[in-house]
Amino acid sequence: MAHLYTAYRCNLCCEIPEAAPIYHCPNRHQYCHECFRKLQRLYRGSIEAGGSCLICRYTGKFEKSDVNTEFLKKLKMKPGIGRPFRYNPKKLYRVDSAGVKHVTYSEHMEKDQGDGFSQKNSRMSRCVSATAMSRRPLTCLHDGCRKSVAVSSLVSHFKHDHGAVPCFGIERGRELRLVFDVSLVEHERTFCLALITAYEFSNIDVVRSRSSQSVINTCNRLSGKVPLNTFWLMMSGSTDHRKNNSYVVFWLYSNSEDRYWCTIELSSKNDKISVSSFCNAVGLHESRTVEEVAKNMNCLFVSHGSFVALLGEGDKINLRITIH
Structure with a gap:
């Protein structure tokens, strides 16, 4: 219930609609009635209730969300339900527009x-x-999704809405090797290559323990895999289309306040040429824009020339990740 204000917000005007219905495309990008009328003007098809989504470029029939006008009014007026104050700095800090600038x-x-x-x-x-x-919604950066998602729901969002993204589990300090698909590289495109769950084994010595059998049994149950955190392996293309200034960055994102280090390596088909980086995983409090990630060097930075050299042995490129 804490994020209903975000869940029913129009993706075009970014406001809670005054009245039902709310229209959404198959990818759940939703629009209020007024904004949907604007989308219908862009639609050139003959399907009834058809429109063109500005986010995913879907063209076709839009469905109506199962929500009524009374609930939308309550959601807009009552902060206890959707907590709109959380996303409204004027009401959050109890200041006017000029006062917001001083925060x-x-x-x-x-x-x-x-x-x-x-x-x-x-x-x-x-x-x-x-x-x-962690109380603020995140914008999903995967391949133009742009959905507002609660931090705690980011993993489930990828599992349900982006099920094609592969998931891996690796032990902390062990290397994960992937074959990178070079066709995914595009200018101004951010793509999630994988969800990685890092874990480690607890070091409980139950063999030499002199404790009671019940304590030993409890320790045995705890001496397995302990999940540490989930990471999003991201790839972003530069916004500059000029060859001399073009680049690709590979980076790990973590929705945790803990600091993690990682090694990211990209190598040619036969491993004769490689580029690597030892860097921080981008944390919850850091910017996720391509320019900021590259500027802070929390990534593997690969220039256009380096990418061409890596492709010299074939279009199969090896991508290796180690979480420390």
Whole structure:
């Protein structure tokens, strides 16, 4: 119930509709009645209730969502149901438009030689923590989806809406090898190559234990695979179409506040040429735009020339990932 405000929001005007019905395409991109009328003007077919989705480019019949006007009004007016204050800075901070500008965030953090971040400006009035970020919906970046999804629902969103994305489970520190499909590379396109669940084995020594049998049995049940986190292996093409400035970045995303390191390697068919990077996984509090990921070097950066060299031995390219 915490994210119903996001679930029923129009994908075009980004507002909760004043009245039912809500129309949606087969990919569940939904529009209010007024915005759907605009989509119908773009539709050139003859199907009744047909339209053209601006997000997935679907053209055809749209379905009506099972929601009534009374519920939409309640959702819009009652913050206890959909919590619209959470996404409205004026009501969240109880200030006017001018006051919102004074609410600044300490997103500019610099790396030090320790294991975390050092604060760059101690006078920032507010610091965005991972806990606060986890309450905000994320925009799914996979192949133009653009759906707003709760952080806690991101895994289930991929399993239900993007079932073709493969899932893997690897032990922390072990290498995962994939064959990369070069046809997926496009300018201005972000694509999820795989969902990776990292785990480790608990180190409970039950053989030498002098505890009771019940304690030993409990330890035996706990001494298996312990899942650590789920990672999204992403690939993004540059927005610049010029060959000299074109690039592809491979990066891991984690919806966790914990910091993880990874090694990403891309090699030619016979492993004679390779490029690799040891970097951070992009965390919940960090920007996921292609330019920012490349700028912060939280990725494997492959230029156009390097990509051509990797393809010299054939169109089969090896992609290896290790989560540390």
